[in-house]
Amino acid sequence: MIGAGLAGLSAAVRLASAGQQVVVHELARHAGGRCRSYFEPALGLTIDNGNHLLLSGNHAAISFLKTIGAEHKLAGPSEATFSFADLASGERWQLRLNNGRLPWWIFSKARRVPRTQPRDYLALLGLLIAGADHSVGEVIACKGALYQRLCRPILLAALNAEPPTASARLAGAIVRESLARGGAACRPLIAADGLAAAFVDPALAYLRGRRAVVRFDHQLRRLDLAQDRVRALHFAEDVIELAHNDVVILAVPAWIAPTLVPELTAPKQFRAILNAHFAIPPPPGLPSMLGVINATTEWLFAFADRLSVTVSAADRFNDAAREPLAHSIWREVAALTGLNGKMPRWQIVKERRATFAALPGENARRPGARTRWRNLILAGDWTATGLPATIEGSIRSGNRAAEVVTTTQFC
Numbered sequence: 001m002i003g004a005g006l007a008g009l010s011a012a013v014r015l016a017s018a019g020q021q022v023v024v025h026e027l028a029r030h031a032g033g034r035c036r037s038y039f040e041p042a043l044g045l046t047i048d049n050g051n052h053l054l055l056s057g058n059h060a061a062i063s064f065l066k067t068i069g070a071e072h073k074l075a076g077p078s079e080a081t082f083s084f085a086d087l088a089s090g091e092r093w094q095l096r097l098n099n100g101r102l103p104w105w106i107f108s109k110a111r112r113v114p115r116t117q118p119r120d121y122l123a124l125l126g127l128l129i130a131g132a133d134h135s136v137g138e139v140i141a142c143k144g145a146l147y148q149r150l151c152r153p154i155l156l157a158a159l160n161a162e163p164p165t166a167s168a169r170l171a172g173a174i175v176r177e178s179l180a181r182g183g184a185a186c187r188p189l190i191a192a193d194g195l196a197a198a199f200v201d202p203a204l205a206y207l208r209g210r211r212a213v214v215r216f217d218h219q220l221r222r223l224d225l226a227q228d229r230v231r232a233l234h235f236a237e238d239v240i241e242l243a244h245n246d247v248v249i250l251a252v253p254a255w256i257a258p259t260l261v262p263e264l265t266a267p268k269q270f271r272a273i274l275n276a277h278f279a280i281p282p283p284p285g286l287p288s289m290l291g292v293i294n295a296t297t298e299w300l301f302a303f304a305d306r307l308s309v310t311v312s313a314a315d316r317f318n319d320a321a322r323e324p325l326a327h328s329i330w331r332e333v334a335a336l337t338g339l340n341g342k343m344p345r346w347q348i349v350k351e352r353r354a355t356f357a358a359l360p361g362e363n364a365r366r367p368g369a370r371t372r373w374r375n376l377i378l379a380g381d382w383t384a385t386g387l388p389a390t391i392e393g394s395i396r397s398g399n400r401a402a403e404v405v406t407t408t409q410f411c
């Protein structure tokens with residue numbers, strides 16, 4: 001296994017549980033990749049590299065957590081309830097989906113988005129049958145109350161791309177796996193004690209308990225590729241010759257894989273995600289997650305020891321000065337929470353290549369798990385999972401890679 005992000009870890013867990021001998025080689029000194037926790041000195045707190053939201057319908061992620069004994073690490077409400085605020089008008093509302101597949105919540109004024117009508121929601125059906133070349137803007141009207149108050153916030157967060165130009169196919173996958181399956185699939189879930197405590201540390205413990213070896217600080221520099229198979233792995237200080245029944249799963253990010261595998265087609269464009277963290281406990285009554293419109297703040301997360309803001313497709317802030325940005329986001333947080341006083345200790349974390357850009361053209365560049373080298377399998381959120389770059393997608397890609405390994409005769 002090359003790479004100990006969630007794709008690599010999920011493949012490793014599947015294979016180790018099937019009794020295969022697994023060795024994971026990871027460039028960094030820690031596992032988790034883009035889904036990790038670390039101690040942030042500016043805050044004096046352990047935080048996640050970014051706030052990560054899952055839904056109760058993310059079945060691969062939940063079954064991964066069950067396998068590694070960490071399902072209880074995800075917390076969320078018992079019903080699919082989402083709180084929203086409009087910073088411009090001061091309005092607040094709750095979207096409350098009913099559990100069953102029949103969406104009667106859209107007929108209830110108290111449950112649907114204010115200023116929308118039940119018929120507005122029919123437009124979302126178009127996304128379910130969208131063509132591969134279509135953008136969201138070609139399929140639904142990117143204006144009006146339903147778009148501004150529901151479609152834009154949800155699609156922007158899930159696709160990490162401005163919806164009008166984003167892939168309608170990937171937007172359709174989100175609708176199919178969430179809203180179309182009813183509230184039972186849409187309960188928002190958060191790793192309240194951090195991503196490492198839920199996804200990473202228990203996975204490493206599970207692997208170690210099954211004789212798997214995890215080597216950190218061990219960057220793959222080159223693959224020795226023969227006609228139809230990988231012959232050897234070249235690291236900075238050692239070379240591993242592969243036996244005939246050895247298989248390599250390459251679970252590195254999209255911008256690394258093409259540097260290791262010639263002629264590989266992979267997404268080339270990426271989008272940033274920005275998180276602003278403030279070391280202050282939430283005031284009583286603040287929902288654990290608040291969607292915000294008409295603001296830079298898109299989602300406000302309330303953890304026990306901090307408030308944390310997420311901004312998706314945040315490339316416009318890549319070169320922005322950090323302190324003025326922190327102040328302007330804090331002013332929004334103060335208005336949303338009623339907190340006043342000076343800005344608490346803060347940190348801005350910009351992940352410049354958080355995900356591949358979920359555009360139709362980039363989605364078309366995602367390869368499947370198999371390659372023309374029979375013992376080289378690909379995994380990662382950027383491979384052809386049918387989903388945008390998400391935890392669920394990366395874990396499904398890892399599961400798929402493991403399935404290819406266990407169902408193929410390699411020698």
Ligand SMILES: Cc1cc2nc3c(=O)[nH]c(=O)nc-3n(C[C@H](O)[C@H](O)[C@H](O)COP(=O)(O)OP(=O)(O)OC[C@H]3O[C@@H](n4cnc5c(N)ncnc54)[C@H](O)[C@@H]3O)c2cc1C
Nearest residue numbers: 003005006007027033034050052053220354380381390391
């Ligand atoms: C800020 C942020 C917020 C996000 N929010 C959400 C969210 O709310 N919900 C959601 O579902 N998803 C979210 N995501 C996306 C999610 O984190 C990713 O889709 C997922 O973590 C990708 O996992 P991966 O294993 O495919 O890739 P990665 O996590 O990138 O793992 C690849 C691993 O390969 C290693 N590596 C690279 N090169 C080499 C080499 N040469 N040799 C050995 N190892 C190598 C890397 O160090 C890394 O550990 C977010 C991502 C970010 C960055």
